[in-house]
Amino acid sequence: MESFSSPMSDLKTMRHSAAHILAQAVVGLFPEARLGIGPATEDGFYYDFELPRPLSEDDLPQIEERMREIVSWNLPFVPEEVGKEKVKEMFDRQPYKQEIISELQGDRVTVYHQGDFYDLCRGPHLSRTSEIGPFKLLRTSGAYWRGDEKEPMLQRIYGTCFESQERLDLYLQNLAEAERRDHRRLGKELDLFSVHEGLVLWHPKGAIIRSLIEDFWRQEHLKRGYQLVYTPHILNQEVFQKSGHLAMYQEFLYPPMSLEGKEYRVKPMNCPGHIMIYQSRLRSYRDLPLRLAELGTVYRYERSGTLHGLLRVRGFTQDDAHIFCSPDQVESEISEAVKLCQFMLGSFGFEEYEFILSTRPEKYAGTLEMWGRAESQLQGALTNLGLSAALEEGGGVFYGPKVDIKLYDSLGRGWQGPTIQLDFNLPQRFEVGYIGPDGGEHQVVMIHRAVLGSMERFIACLTEHYGGAFPVWLSPTQAVIIPIADRHISYARGVEEEFKGRGVRVEVDARSERMNLKVREAILQRIPYILVVGDKEERAGTVSLRLRSGEDLGSKTLPELWQIIQPELKPCS
């Protein structure tokens, strides 16, 4: 049961009550409406309905109006304990409610009503409708009954409600701000990439960001004993039959290509290729742990409705690695991988994130014993690092337990990013082994891990995280020199050469436009350093420095400028 005292649960209660008022309003407008459920959510509430006609956003003001009316009636929310049979009668025209009632334990059920509107509800609620805070209906959408696509599609109305108008306005402002930070919008404005049916085209400015991240990634992996590999984009499909991917993920695979009686598939995973490299010769325990890393591009046919900018795509590059090790190396390898995740995220300015430990699902490969051991190894590695993880019981993949980190987009939606997964399935299917000190053959343990997730998803989150103002070392253009008049261009070129020679991505904006326009555009492009040069600067051998934040740092000599820029050129770690 929820506590009544904390402000958070007060807000939840209020939103839940708001959902009931929404339902009452909708039933008022559509007496034949069938009700689904209407809970409070993290930042608002919704209610699902089956209605005689589709709703559109244009219906929302009318429904809101009706809600206000109900609020003004100041009806009490009244709970009632009713016998199950009686409740079934009360809701005899509500098939979805019937379904819920028949699944409830016990023979008495709580029903709430405000005015003549009755709803099945555990509560709690506000005491009267007038206590509800300022609210707003936000959007409509479809939602399967019980989230199951075999069930009918209902119409969902989302809204939110706060204790004060200021909080509501702030929330709506945040929504607007999130829209400005949306990576799809920034991707266009900053000319970073475009996406066509889930396939990404990286434009020059996005490509340089990506390649800088990849360079950094490679260096950090080499430092940590990983070996870089490349594997082909297509393989004979026998490999995917053997790995089980073909059977398991059939619907996500692109169809086969046939040539000379052979069938090839575009790879949906990098693991089989890495296993082939491992198995290219006999391995000894002395070779372990063997860490093979690849920025491996994979293709999966995601359902059209789930595609979303760079966050869910059909072709993406995993920052993948497979660690082949002996059972006693597992814990330390996991631990190192977790540390690498932390290091990587920290290097890109992500400070707050949560680990999620997912355990054995209902359908699983391997033995109970393997799972038990692996889960405790994952947990152990986290504990030794002083980290806690949220537990997701049964959330593991069929082939092994995993630890994930979610990255959040500007709207607060979480997306799986870094992940460390144990795999019991592939070593068995491919008989991946090594010769132990005893001269016998032993099965290897495989750890599959990605410390960023995928380049696409990671860069999407990075873009939203910084609102397009990437750190200097990742900025496509790091400095722009703006000559005030044409006669300053040659001085500007000299400054450009000087800093280009020092590895700065700098350019001169020599267009025949006014300085004001160039400054404006430089700021909109989030260029970190804006260097204005005119007569004064040329005489003194300086530049006038302005930052994308709008801050004006005044006149700087070139050595002074270098002192400012140089420390920003490398990732701070």
Added chain:
RNA sequence: GCCCGAGUGGCGCAAUGGUAGCGCAACCGAUUUGUAAUCGGUAGGGUGGGGGUUCGAAUCCCCCCUUGGGCUCCA
């Protein structure tokens, strides 16, 4: 995939039955400028694709494609 919404020049938008227009960008010209949009001119689309209704279709109907929100948060 499913529900609802949207697709109009490179981008952002207008025109809801009378034959497509605005801003930015592009191009040409003028201007040489002191920290978030200089001025003028030129060109560019037949409205995502296909079919239909109509004297006449961005506008209405049907099919398809693309795209946005959602389909997890358990009375």
